Amino acid sequence: MTERFVRPYPLLEFEIPRCKADEVVEEVGVDGWKGKSGIQVQEPGLFKEGACYVLTEYRKDKFSGEVHAIVTPVAWENVMQLWKLIEDWAVGMTFKPRYLWTKLIELHGWDIEADSFNGGRYRARCYFPFYYYPMKILEGKGVVFFGHDAIERVAVLKNNGIEVVR
Secondary structure: OOOOOOOOOOOOOOOOOOOOOOOOOOEEEEOOOOOOEEEEEEOOOOOOOOOEEEEEEEEEOOOOOOEEEEEEEEEHHHHHHHHHHHOOOOOOOEEOHHHHHHHHHHHHOOOOOHHHHOOOOHHHHHHHHHHHHHHHHHHHHOOEEEEOOEEEEOOEEEHHHOEEEO
């Protein structure tokens, strides 16, 4: 009989920044994929610590055809942290998501491998709040193209996330 060894997952110490309610100053729309989904981005009134974007995703139920809105607050700090990793890229540069996952893991000092970042127990605690939702915000603002296993920088983001320059 063969025994299987299961490596325990390390405990990660991190805190997802909490958002304070601010006045929304701008909504940015993003086209959905094949008409099955779409998003809207509401920006914080003040671009500072504690502020948050509001990401609204629209998804169509496969069986009923009913469209549901899923609203997620996204910390401004997480968006700016991801942007700081991308801003040195030249416009038109393309990278694989694994590159950014590795940079985020190094930045936070997490004891996980890039292969584990977007799945399993780290999906909800790391992947979505620190990578996926902030990337959707940057895509909604029009500074990156995100999909098909690649990230391309297509514009410049200035003034703490307020201004997009093409």
